[in-house]
Amino acid sequence: MKLKTGIVILFAGCYLTLSANPQADYEKANKAYMAGFYENAISIYERILENGIAAPDLYYNLGNxxxxxxxxxxxxxxxxxxxxxxxxxxxxxxNLRVANNKIVDKIDVLPELFYIRWWKGLILLLSPDGWAKLALTTFTLIFVTIAGFLLSSRMWARKLIFSFGILLLLTNLISGIIAWQTYRDAKDQKTAIIFTPTLPVKSSPDESSIDLFVIHEGLKVTVIDRIGEWQEIRIANGSKGWIKAGQIKPI
Structure with missing residues (x-):
């Protein structure tokens, strides 16, 4: 019940800023979803995506x-x-946690170093667009601060402006790095989801090689290498092996 309520509330508030036709299709898909015509809603959402329009709410609604x-x-x-x-x-x-609870594989994630956890937590404070806007805003304010520093004749004011400028510079540097990283991650297709119900993972890119372990549909993997029609993958606990291409879909 909690999941259903969250979905309905979000659907009621999700509207994209699109051209007239995609917006109309989006609203039509939302109505189909709320009426229980889920396959019809999926068809419309997918059509919007095929037209080159992508937004987080659109993917989320399609996932629902x-x-x-x-x-x-x-x-x-x-x-x-x-x-x-x-x-x-x-x-x-x-909703991702709820969906992951329904898959077969429950993989223990390798523990991360504290500074990696801290950095990831920092990234989550703003959306990718938010970090980009912060980087642009602080970049502009740096020039305003420089002008104020040069024009000020009072020593205490110059010290204050200088300190503020250092803070702006650090904020701009961090936000710029995060904006670049989130943009790169959004374009990256190294992570993928398994779409084969039961998939043996091989020790080498060869059908005759031994099976290292078996994974199942819905599991998230990272593609770390490719040789011909084979892909080397890594799962969350660090285990690696080879699968044939065409059994995963990139995120």
Whole structure:
């Protein structure tokens, strides 16, 4: 019930700034979803995406529709795509956790170093657009601060402006790095979702090689290498192996 309420509330508030036709299609898909015509909603959402329009709410709504018809791998894929564009969104994170609870594989994640956890937590404070806007704003304010420093004749004012300028410079540097990183991550297609119900992972890119372990649909993996029709993947606990291409979809 909690999940359903969250979905309905978000659907009621999700509107994209699009041209007339995509906006009309988006609203039509939302109405189809709320009326229980989930496959119809999926068809419309997918058509919007095929036209080159992508937004986190669109992926999220599509994920919700797939979840309703029990297509868990597709739901997870679209929740992950939504989070790629808006990493700090708690609604996306919650529904992704719910969907992940329905898959077969429960993988223990390798512990991260404290500074990596801190950096990831910092990134989640703002959306990618928010970090880009902060970088642009602080960059502009740096020039205003320089002008104020040069024009000021009072020593105490110059010291204050100088300190403020250093703070702006540090903020601009951090926000610029995060904006670049989130943009790069949004374009990166190294992570993917398994779409084969049961998938043996091989020790080498060869059909005759031994099976290292077995994974199942819905699991998130990282592609670390490619050789011909084979892809080397890594799962969250660090285990690696080879699978044939065409069994995963990139996030």
């Amino acid at each position: 529709a797939y979840f309703k018809i029990d297509d868990i791998p597709s739901a997870i894929l679209n929740y992950e795509r939504a989070l790629k564009l808006d990493p700090g969104n708690e609604d996306y994170q919650y």
